[in-house]
Amino acid sequence: MLTLARLYVVDFHQELLDELARNFRAPGLFLVKNTGTDFPLIELESVDLVFSFGVFVHLDTPIIESYLDNIKTIIRPGADVIIQYSDKTKEWARKNLTFSDNDPTRMCAMITARGYRIVREDRDKLPHSSIVHFTKD
Helix, strand or coil: CCCCCCEEEEECCHHHHHHHHHHCCCCCEEEEECCCCCCCCCCCCCEEEEEECCCHHHCCHHHHHHHHHHHHHHEEEEEEEEEEEECCCCHHHHHCCCCCCCCHHHHHHHHHHCCCEEEEEECCCCCCEEEEEEECC
């Protein structure tokens, strides 16, 4: 496992944070309950990496946009952001009624509209979603 000074696990659902606390302890692990799209208690421009898998596939556009705005405040310049999101250009995503109405064109437009730079996209690995890696210069 990577050596980290701090690892923030952020979630809206307290019960998920409680379960993690019961089953996993590590120095520098901070469990943070948010109100939906914010990052309380996380210092501005203090984060080197934001990683999300299995969350943004379910979020509607206004919530994604709010998260993107808030992420920008907590990451350092040059920090990496990696997000998996719903890709309705794929059949499996179209069949999954819990997946939000999103696709690479829409997601990349939301990201670049906020002044991020896209580093890499992977539209092929997953049959129902895509992954985007971006940064704030």
